[in-house]
Amino acid sequence: MHFDVVLKQAMPMLLEGLKVTIIVSLVSLFFGMLVGLLSCLLGLSKAKVLRAISAVYVWLIRGTPMIVQAFIVYYGVPIIVQQFSPNFIISETLAAVITLSLNAGAYLSEIFRSGIQAVDVGQIEASRSLGISSGRTMMAIVLPQAFKITIPSIVNQFIITVKDTSILSVISLAELCNQAKQYSASTYLFFETYILVGVFYLAVISVLMLLSKFVEKKVSYDRKG
């Protein structure tokens, strides 16, 4: 076992990779939440066209593997855009953020929709019967309750996105797994390196889970005590 060697040699580049993983995940989740909320509201709209846009988006993303989406964004899209603007290039970080955001957005869209639909229709009727518009009812009554219902699923999607960042190593994003691959390929210290990588992921995701517990407690209103 050469954990001491790996810790000494590989730590800087693994930490560098961890930083990329965390930053790309956070940015993607931020945009993913926005895209997801937008898609969810489109999906619940009265206009058929808007509902169709949301449905097709979710269908395309859920129906294809993320590795394919990443290749299309990173390799495919630039070829098309270069027809019009020959100097166009896309960085692997940007491609990664776009891929992950679109991906998380589609799943979050479904999570939000299920949460909104899980809110008792009586809550909406009570608000509407007081003379409150449907938009305000959505903001003040439905979304806060839907959010609470869906926190566990949202956190679950966060965890998946953090781990899925590793898939983006295929477009050479210098995230944690990619860094580990570089190091272990040249030193053959596969076991030690990947154990360490596993510990890193565990640490990040444990923080996420703690955070979710905290938020859940913060917004809980129907538990005794």
Place this chain on the structure above:
Amino acid sequence: MTEKVKVTGLHKSFGKLDVLCGIDLCVNEGEVVCLIGPSGSGKSTLLRCLNRLEESTAGEIIVDGYRISDKKTNINNVRENIGMVFQQFNLFAHMTVIKNIMYAPVTLKKMSKEEAKTRAMELLQRVGLADKADAYPHQLSGGQKQRVAIARALAMNPDIMLFDEPTSALDPEMVGEVLQVMKELAADGMTMIVVTHEMGFAREVADRVIFMSDGVIVEEGAPEQIFDNPQADRTKEFLKCVL
């Protein structure tokens, strides 16, 4: 006497199912009207048409001078004057009792936060729940929830109150406390339309009782007349089962 509610030739169908088949109804200011009848007779649907929680299929509904049946009528304005109390209470689960009551007046900018709070405390006092202001709905009993729901509806100072089976979801020993609040409201001169299975309440408090069956008004009149001397066979049959 001013007419508060005037319904003419109201029809309502859900797909092929005709739930209301030509309802004519007038309710005067200060009047307490109880709607009774078997399940599925259309009582709740009629009530829900009055504030457009259900769209009417045909006919005319005028409440408080507003033409509810007209799609161009801004329903939110009208609803501010029509309080509604539901069978399942429907208190906002994520808000404390006092926030539930303050919600509409503050959101609609009818009152400042302080005014709304003072008013909410008055109303809680009135329904006997001033000590529950900071409780969440799940911490209350059914009867307490319904009394808060009544206070919430009253916070907008409505002209009319609609009650949709307000005691049907309650344990028997809690029915009394809710009916007591409603009795006081009636005594204060509130115009009330109450869908109920509480025949005792209807007899004691109602100015008029309406018996509905299969989407039509079968019989209406003063409580003594309906309960003691019903004319229609359908009414007699129903009353025999429930009294």
